[in-house]
Amino acid sequence: MSDKKAYAVLGLFETPDALMHAIPKLRAAKLGTVEAYTPYPIHGIDEALGLRRSPLGGMVLVMGVLGALTAFGFQYWISAIDYPIITGGKSAASWEAFIPIMFEVTVLFATFTAGLGMLLLLNRLPFFGHPVLSAKAMKGITRDRYALALEAESEAFDSAAAAQALEAAGAVDIEVLPAPDRSPFLTSDYILRTLGGIFVACLVAGLGIFSLIKWFPLLAPMKYMQDQPRLNAQKASTFFKDGHGMQPPVPGTVARGYLPTATGTQDASANLVNPLPRTKDVFAQGRKVYTNRCEVCHGALANGAGSLTAAYGAKPANLQAQQFRDYPDGKIYWAVVNGKNAMPAHAAYLTEPQRWAVVHYVRALQRAQNATDEDLKVVAP
Amino acid sequence: MSQQKPTPPILLGAVALGAAGVLGTYFAAGPERFWANWVLWFVLMFTLGLGSLFIVALEHLVSAKWSVPIRRIPERLATLLLPAIPVGLIALGAVPVLYPGSRPEAAHHPILAGKAFWLSLPFFSVRTVAAFVLCVIALAVLVGGSLKQDVSRDPAFNFRARKFAPAFMAIFALVITLVAFDWISGLTPEWYSDIFGVYIFAGAFLSGLSATALSLLYLQGEGRLEGVRQDHLYNLGAFLFAFTVFWSYIGFAQYMLMWYANMPDEVIYYKVRLTGAWRAITFALAGLHFILPFFALVTRDAKRDPKRLRRVALLMLGAHVLDIYWLIFPALGGSPRFSWPELSFALFFLGGILLWVRGAMQKGEDMPVGDPFLREGLEFRL
Numbered sequence: 001m002s003d004k005k006a007y008a009v010l011g012l013f014e015t016p017d018a019l020m021h022a023i024p025k026l027r028a029a030k031l032g033t034v035e036a037y038t039p040y041p042i043h044g045i046d047e048a049l050g051l052r053r054s055p056l057g058g059m060v061l062v063m064g065v066l067g068a069l070t071a072f073g074f075q076y077w078i079s080a081i082d083y084p085i086i087t088g089g090k091s092a093a094s095w096e097a098f099i100p101i102m103f104e105v106t107v108l109f110a111t112f113t114a115g116l117g118m119l120l121l122l123n124r125l126p127f128f129g130h131p132v133l134s135a136k137a138m139k140g141i142t143r144d145r146y147a148l149a150l151e152a153e154s155e156a157f158d159s160a161a162a163a164q165a166l167e168a169a170g171a172v173d174i175e176v177l178p179a180p181d182r183s184p185f186l187t188s189d190y191i192l193r194t195l196g197g198i199f200v201a202c203l204v205a206g207l208g209i210f211s212l213i214k215w216f217p218l219l220a221p222m223k224y225m226q227d228q229p230r231l232n233a234q235k236a237s238t239f240f241k242d243g244h245g246m247q248p249p250v251p252g253t254v255a256r257g258y259l260p261t262a263t264g265t266q267d268a269s270a271n272l273v274n275p276l277p278r279t280k281d282v283f284a285q286g287r288k289v290y291t292n293r294c295e296v297c298h299g300a301l302a303n304g305a306g307s308l309t310a311a312y313g314a315k316p317a318n319l320q321a322q323q324f325r326d327y328p329d330g331k332i333y334w335a336v337v338n339g340k341n342a343m344p345a346h347a348a349y350l351t352e353p354q355r356w357a358v359v360h361y362v363r364a365l366q367r368a369q370n371a372t373d374e375d376l377k378v379v380a381p
Numbered sequence: 382m383s384q385q386k387p388t389p390p391i392l393l394g395a396v397a398l399g400a401a402g403v404l405g406t407y408f409a410a411g412p413e414r415f416w417a418n419w420v421l422w423f424v425l426m427f428t429l430g431l432g433s434l435f436i437v438a439l440e441h442l443v444s445a446k447w448s449v450p451i452r453r454i455p456e457r458l459a460t461l462l463l464p465a466i467p468v469g470l471i472a473l474g475a476v477p478v479l480y481p482g483s484r485p486e487a488a489h490h491p492i493l494a495g496k497a498f499w500l501s502l503p504f505f506s507v508r509t510v511a512a513f514v515l516c517v518i519a520l521a522v523l524v525g526g527s528l529k530q531d532v533s534r535d536p537a538f539n540f541r542a543r544k545f546a547p548a549f550m551a552i553f554a555l556v557i558t559l560v561a562f563d564w565i566s567g568l569t570p571e572w573y574s575d576i577f578g579v580y581i582f583a584g585a586f587l588s589g590l591s592a593t594a595l596s597l598l599y600l601q602g603e604g605r606l607e608g609v610r611q612d613h614l615y616n617l618g619a620f621l622f623a624f625t626v627f628w629s630y631i632g633f634a635q636y637m638l639m640w641y642a643n644m645p646d647e648v649i650y651y652k653v654r655l656t657g658a659w660r661a662i663t664f665a666l667a668g669l670h671f672i673l674p675f676f677a678l679v680t681r682d683a684k685r686d687p688k689r690l691r692r693v694a695l696l697m698l699g700a701h702v703l704d705i706y707w708l709i710f711p712a713l714g715g716s717p718r719f720s721w722p723e724l725s726f727a728l729f730f731l732g733g734i735l736l737w738v739r740g741a742m743q744k745g746e747d748m749p750v751g752d753p754f755l756r757e758g759l760e761f762r763l
Contacts, residue, residue, distance in 0.1 A: 043762040043763075044762070057681060088641065088643065090641075096636070096637050096640050096641075100637070
């Protein structure tokens with residue numbers, strides 16, 4: 001007994017009460033760590049053994065919160081920052097849509113932490129067999145006996161004294177468990193070899209599948225997303241009655257940002273107020289629109305002498321005429337939106353700000369051609 | 382054991398003051414405001430009683446032993462269903478005033494015309510009375526039987542209750558759905574949600590649990606309920622914790638589907654509650670009904686700490702009031718109303734409920750002494 005080092009001394013008890021009574025005595029003796037082995041949980045044994053509170057709950061809480069934040073962060077980054085797509089008219093960063101995934105990932109992180117944390121971190125599984133498992137008393141412990149072990153804490157562990165203490169505490173049977181030849185717990189060497197094995201297995205399997213798919217095309221992976229029916233632009237289609245793949249928008253459709261303020265007649269829009277401020281940017285934009293859309297008929301000076309006038313004999317309005325200089329902004333805006341006489345409506349290709357910007361620009365052109373002495377004064381910057 | 386104590390005059394004074402305010406509301410603030418408050422407190426009383434009765438029936442259904450020593454508390458709370466009956470019958474006066482489905486204009490409304498029979502006052506009343514009858518039957522079987530067992534010590538009651546419990550669950554589902562659909566969602570009859578009954582169930586069960594926990598701690602403070610330990614408290618705390626999550630799950634699921642689909646007739650319900658001052662109340666509800674109690678009860682120690690549990694139970698009862706207020710009061714239109722009418726209704730009904738519960742807590746035994754499982758329940762350890 002003394003020549004071989006002991007891992008622990010095991011004492012058997014016949015009733016849980018006897019076991020519970022023995023625990024304080026053995027803990028007071030301070031011979032080694034007191035550990036209990038029972039066939040079922042016994043109420044109050046945690047407190048009696050003085051076990052510290054498991055850190056698992058805190059770990060699960062932290063990981064759960066982390067899971068929620070991870071899911072939120074991923075979704076926010078994908079849907080609002082990296083690749084924002086408007087779906088169902090919702091804003092890209094709609095937190096409501098993130099909640100189900102956040103819930104799932106919270107549960108995932110929390111359960112994995114609870115399960116793996118308990119098994120791997122706290123119970124230090126897997127290991128190659130605990131010394132208690134090879135005790136002769138084990139059969140009884142899993143059935144109807146209750147055991148206390150005094151486990152060696154240091155080299156100075158005295159198994160004879162431990163056996164005596166157990167007997168004094170009421171144990172009916174004593175067994176000394178020899179220390180195992182090597183640590184039952186995993187060594188880093190073993191963990192590395194296992195991980196290496198898993199890595200090699202993955203590599204072989206991956207290469208195998210890759211070459212199968214590459215050299216035997218019949219074994220192609222699922223391709224159903226490539227072959228789905230779809231409508232192609234400029235192509236025939238049997239889906240619609242008229243046989244076209246492309247369909248015109250529903251009559252009356254207005255694109256976002258293109259809804260005009262002016263409805264009704266031109267006179268009715270006389271009171272509309274230009275919402276845009278007279279800033280350099282607005283005039284620059286108005287000038288661009290004017291050059292692209294208006295100048296060809298109305299001319300660069302808005303005097304009705306555009307290049308088309310000479311070529312086709314059209315007679316566009318001379319915006320420098322007194323009639324048009326007296327026009328309120330709203331009536332010019334109405335003409336831009338709805339067109340007038342031979343002039344087509346421009347509502348479809350000018351956004352609302354562009355339309356008002358060109359009104360400002362026309363005003364600037366009119367004033368430039370009819371400048372007063374006041375206008376010629378240089379304004380100090 | 383029971384001990385008769387005089388009713389504190391402050392409670393009676395509060396009820397009297399509240400009653401004056403309640404009468405004043407009808408004449409000074411208009412019938413709509415009066416009926417909205419009345420329905421609010423009827424629903425609160427009824428869901429509290431029903432939720433407590435559900436706890437009792439749940440114990441019988443699953444043959445739970447741990448809750449036997451504290452069962453008398455939800456049993457006593459469930460008797461709140463009795464005073465809720467006259468309150469509910471009076472509340473039928475609100476139907477022509479507050480519920481658009483039973484107004485004459487409804488006949489010309491394309492949606493309401495189809496539901497006219499269901500929403501009309503006669504059938505509304507018939508359903509309400511039927512729900513009351515079912516509740517009284519359940520109360521007589523579960524609570525009355527348990528009280529009789531104190532004297533007779535007859536274990537046959539346990540068998541009877543266990544057989545009745547599944548039937549009660551069907552009754553309960555029906556009654557709570559009627560409360561939810563008729564009394565609450567009937568205020569906005571164009572709007573409907575399948576899950577709404579479950580939402581109200583979650584609130585009712587939570588309010589029953591909170592009231593049970595509060596009464597338990599109160600009785601323990603008086604030195605009664607000897608033998609009820611932290612382990613019992615822990616279970617109540619765990620139930621509270623679980624069902625705050627359940628309530629938010631249902632509440633959010635309902636919101637998210639409607640938000641996603643964005644159907645005008647559905648989403649208007651939330652549009653109203655997410656504009657103006659209602660928006661603040663909606664967020665306050667999420668905070669008080671879920672986030673605060675969740676983190677207050679998340680640890681193991683918190684669930685069996687009497688002080689913490691008392692605070693959370695009070696919070697949950699308050700949150701339940703806020704929840705029902707949030708469901709009913711937008712029907713009045715405009716921003717949330719809270720002023721002397723609401724305060725006097727709260728005084729009157731809270732005082733009344735406290736008086737009733739106080740009286741019930743002083744009658745008879747504090748534990749079901751005739752239940753053969755009482756000893757096993759007292760020996761319950763986690």
